[in-house]
Amino acid sequence: EVQLVESGGGLVQPGRSLRLSCAASGFTFDDYAMHWVRQAPGKGLEWVSGISWNSGSIGYADSVKGRFTISRDNAKNSLYLQMNSLRAEDTALYYCAKDTAPYGTWFDPWGQGTLVTVSS
Amino acid sequence: EIVMTQSPATLSVSPGERATLSCRASQSVSSNLAWYQQKPGQAPRLLIYGASTRATGIPARFSGSGSGTEFTLTISSLQSEDFAVYYCQQYNNWPLAALTFGGGTKVEIK
Numbered sequence: 388e389v390q391l392v393e394s395g396g397g398l399v400q401p402g403r404s405l406r407l408s409c410a411a412s413g414f415t416f417d418d419y420a421m422h423w424v425r426q427a428p429g430k431g432l433e434w435v436s437g438i439s440w441n442s443g444s445i446g447y448a449d450s451v452k453g454r455f456t457i458s459r460d461n462a463k464n465s466l467y468l469q470m471n472s473l474r475a476e477d478t479a480l481y482y483c484a485k486d487t488a489p490y491g492t493w494f495d496p497w498g499q500g501t502l503v504t505v506s507s
Numbered sequence: 508e509i510v511m512t513q514s515p516a517t518l519s520v521s522p523g524e525r526a527t528l529s530c531r532a533s534q535s536v537s538s539n540l541a542w543y544q545q546k547p548g549q550a551p552r553l554l555i556y557g558a559s560t561r562a563t564g565i566p567a568r569f570s571g572s573g574s575g576t577e578f579t580l581t582i583s584s585l586q587s588e589d590f591a592v593y594y595c596q597q598y599n600n601w602p603l604a605a606l607t608f609g610g611g612t613k614v615e616i617k
Contacts, residue, residue: 422606432543432551432594434606446602449508482550491601493541495562497550 389413389496391483396501399473407501409466409483417441417461420486422494423468425479425503435481436468440489451477473505509533509597513609519617526582528612530595535575539599542571542580545611546591554593555580582614590614 395407407423422437436447436457445457456469466483480502484494510533520526530540538558543551553562555571558578568583582589595609 431611432608444602493556495553
């Protein structure tokens, strides 16, 4: 069974940094691209960033470009999101999602999310 | 960035009736479109990919159609467990283009 477990969320002040992690199991991690998708409270889904199977292709939403960095460690079956210069509008539930191909396509399945709250 | 627009924002339907949800892309995404269902407090679940292919375990009452810029998700006979929010997502030409979601359609009980 595929499992994706996010961690690292919490309350952080504006301008500070936070690093999210996603531990993956139940599949061959380095065969698939991986993504972060967020959902602000009461709002819709927003794709944040994605990384191909070998880290050779990376993409970001315009809203986080230059502030967030995605990475993966295939030896540890883990996905990361380094979030710098956090803003109030980054407050959201952050989901880790497995792609169905080595490069960006659709997401299946998703983790349960980790909540990031940016507030002073 | 490709903008995905879903309509209507809310759809009120009686159990057993048909629901038709629309998703429009600001430019052609070919058939590179997926649909997800999200229930309160849960992560989204994949329903459809490639615009019309049902994901594993998805009931046949869910069907997707369309290509280019116009897409439709149809639920042929709504069951109680189908009342949820539905999102479309395009995945055309990543990473040259960002992946984007529509704003969602909430299907509620009439």
